[in-house]
Amino acid sequence: MHAIARSVTVAPVGGFRSGVKRSPPSCIVAAVAPSVRNHATSRPATNVAASSGMLTTTTVTTPEVILALQNGSDVRGVATDGVQGEPVALNEEAAFLIGTAFVHWLAKKVNKQIPELKIAVGRDPRLSGPALVSALFSGFVAEGLKNGIDVGLSTTPACFMTTITKETNCDAGVMLTASHLPFNRNGMKFFTKQGGLDSEDISQICTAAAKRCKETPGGHPVSVPDVDGNVAISGVVCSEYLLTHYSKMLRELIIEGVGAGDKPLEAMKIVVDAGNGSGGFFATHVLEPLGADISGSVFLNPDGSFPNHAPNPEDPYAMSFARDVTVNTDADLGIIFDTDVDRSAVIGKGGDSINRNKLIALLSAIVLEEHPGSTIVTDSVTSDGLASFIESKGGNHLRYMRGYKNVINKGKELNEDGVETHLMIETSGHGAMKENHNLDDGAYIAVKIIIQAVKMRAAGEGGISDLLSELQEPLEEREVRLKIKAADFKAVGLAVIDNLKKDVKAGKFEGYSPLDINYEGLRVRVDEGTGAFGWFLLRQSLHDPVMVLNFESEVHGGVEIMAKALKTWFFEKDFEDVDVSAM
Numbered sequence: 001m002h003a004i005a006r007s008v009t010v011a012p013v014g015g016f017r018s019g020v021k022r023s024p025p026s027c028i029v030a031a032v033a034p035s036v037r038n039h040a041t042s043r044p045a046t047n048v049a050a051s052s053g054m055l056t057t058t059t060v061t062t063p064e065v066i067l068a069l070q071n072g073s074d075v076r077g078v079a080t081d082g083v084q085g086e087p088v089a090l091n092e093e094a095a096f097l098i099g100t101a102f103v104h105w106l107a108k109k110v111n112k113q114i115p116e117l118k119i120a121v122g123r124d125p126r127l128s129g130p131a132l133v134s135a136l137f138s139g140f141v142a143e144g145l146k147n148g149i150d151v152g153l154s155t156t157p158a159c160f161m162t163t164i165t166k167e168t169n170c171d172a173g174v175m176l177t178a179s180h181l182p183f184n185r186n187g188m189k190f191f192t193k194q195g196g197l198d199s200e201d202i203s204q205i206c207t208a209a210a211k212r213c214k215e216t217p218g219g220h221p222v223s224v225p226d227v228d229g230n231v232a233i234s235g236v237v238c239s240e241y242l243l244t245h246y247s248k249m250l251r252e253l254i255i256e257g258v259g260a261g262d263k264p265l266e267a268m269k270i271v272v273d274a275g276n277g278s279g280g281f282f283a284t285h286v287l288e289p290l291g292a293d294i295s296g297s298v299f300l301n302p303d304g305s306f307p308n309h310a311p312n313p314e315d316p317y318a319m320s321f322a323r324d325v326t327v328n329t330d331a332d333l334g335i336i337f338d339t340d341v342d343r344s345a346v347i348g349k350g351g352d353s354i355n356r357n358k359l360i361a362l363l364s365a366i367v368l369e370e371h372p373g374s375t376i377v378t379d380s381v382t383s384d385g386l387a388s389f390i391e392s393k394g395g396n397h398l399r400y401m402r403g404y405k406n407v408i409n410k411g412k413e414l415n416e417d418g419v420e421t422h423l424m425i426e427t428s429g430h431g432a433m434k435e436n437h438n439l440d441d442g443a444y445i446a447v448k449i450i451i452q453a454v455k456m457r458a459a460g461e462g463g464i465s466d467l468l469s470e471l472q473e474p475l476e477e478r479e480v481r482l483k484i485k486a487a488d489f490k491a492v493g494l495a496v497i498d499n500l501k502k503d504v505k506a507g508k509f510e511g512y513s514p515l516d517i518n519y520e521g522l523r524v525r526v527d528e529g530t531g532a533f534g535w536f537l538l539r540q541s542l543h544d545p546v547m548v549l550n551f552e553s554e555v556h557g558g559v560e561i562m563a564k565a566l567k568t569w570f571f572e573k574d575f576e577d578v579d580v581s582a583m
């Protein structure tokens with residue numbers, strides 16, 4: 001049998017260059033012209049073959065493989081060959097099955113029939129993106145979806161916005177991305193008008209996809225033709241349309257925020273390091289049209305092999321690169337995005353790297369000016385100095401749990417309970433604001449900072465770094481990850497935490513006191529002498545069979561002292577399933 005693969009109209013993924021006039025969105029074409037090709041519907045056998053000198057391994061798509069693709073509130077997996085020992089699991093077949101499951105989940109969720117649904121799918125520049133988008137759409141169509149929008153190269157927040165803007169008004173947006181992970185991974189983030197799906201939702205979708213995989217052994221077509229042999233998906237929009245629209249929204253925010261005409265960035269030199277992810281549009285479609293000098297910006301062209309540095313504002317090398325670019329070009333501001341632009345960090349004039357605690361402090365300062373006395377929710381590994389900074393600005397700091405979804409959901413919950421909360425942000429750079437649909441959006445965060453920088457400059461107040469002058473940074477900080485070897489790693493981790501808590505409470509460690517208000521694992525305040533206090537937090541990783549230890553100290557060598565004490569404790573206890581070699 002011949003199955004017909006749908007060919008999706010995908011705009012070129014070349015860089016967005018300034019001054020290049022693009023044709024207006026041809027968009028909203030009635031149907032996609034399918035290309036016909038033979039498509040094997042049989043399941044691929046496990047195959048290890050040398051391909052182009054690289055090891056090629058494909059995992060058979062089984063229910064277990066599909067279930068294993070869940071990664072918290074995302075789908076994640078190896079999607080491209082080429083790395084030894086990393087077989088492809090997120091292949092077209094898996095994407096097709098997830099597509100079939102998602103469309104049913106969505107119909108139930110929004111109480112519509114499948115043909116009434118409208119879904120947008122976008123992707124970052126990863127090499128596996130186009131094929132997976134096609135397979136995902138095919139899964140939707142197999143179950144009766146009539147309205148899909150292929151937005152092509154996109155950012156994760158822009159993909160969510162397809163559910164909000166009246167031009168698109170989708171019931172869901174799906175973004176194919178694996179954030180900053182290596183080139184061979186890919187993944188899916190799902191959004192409805194209410195925001196990103198939670199772990200429980202993803203679990204339901206993966207379970208339904210796995211069930212279908214089990215019930216139809218012997219193959220799952222990755223594309224499904226209609227009676228005429230066409231795959232009919234109406235309303236396909238080219239990629240540029242979405243980012244053009246999204247850029248316009250961001251430009252309007254800057255124009256309104258600065259309040260100085262339609263070229264508010266004329267006096268500014270701003271460099272962007274997009275790391276060859278999806279974020280290059282921000283320089284060419286947001287900043288430059290507003291008058292900013294963006295010369296010196298780097299890696300604006302999307303390239304799914306990520307030939308330069310990892311697009312990751314948490315990565316020290318990527319940050320130092322962006323810093324050097326900012327300094328060498330004498331820019332007023334540098335901005336670095338992660339691959340799918342749900343995270344960002346900035347560099348102040350002169351090279352002040354503002355990520356992690358400093359980014360949270362900067363945004364807190366901005367938000368607390370606008371909303372005095374409001375609450376800022378952060379993840380659990382933020383510094384004591386940040387807590388004091390937020391308090392000194394009149395805010396309430398809730399140092400919650402790790403995981404950006406946890407942080408965002410906590411903020412939403414607080415607002416529902418009447419506790420005014422405008423900023424929810426993780427040290428990873430996932431920053432969400434109430435005023436922006438509680439959406440973690442690196443571009444929106446950058447816009448807030450740019451507006452602040454321009455206003456300060458106009459008022460002769462110096463640069464954004466000046467807002468951080470009162471922020472105390474920890475003298476030392478470190479994260480150590482301890483592998484758990486047992487299958488029931490959650491139980492092992494819990495037992496270790498419980499055990500340590502008992503011993504700390506029993507006074508086995510001098511100067512250690514467990515903190516009562518804590519939302520995950522065990523946080524211990526450590527008296528480091530001479531009035532200095534540090535802390536450590538032992539918690540379970542959100543996804544991995546790993547225990548994570550974060551340390552912060554206010555004395556030289558303080559982290560090592562704490563780590564040694566804990567290492568000795570681990571040796572005495574002799575937990576055979578916990579590998580403490582990383583300490």
Ligand SMILES: O=P(O)(O)OC[C@H]1O[C@H](O)[C@H](O)[C@@H](O)[C@@H]1O
Pocket residue numbers: 402403404405426428430540541542543544548
């Ligand atoms: O718990 P960990 O293994 O440290 O991972 C925690 C991290 O997991 C993912 O990457 C999430 O996207 C982050 O929001 C979270 O902070």
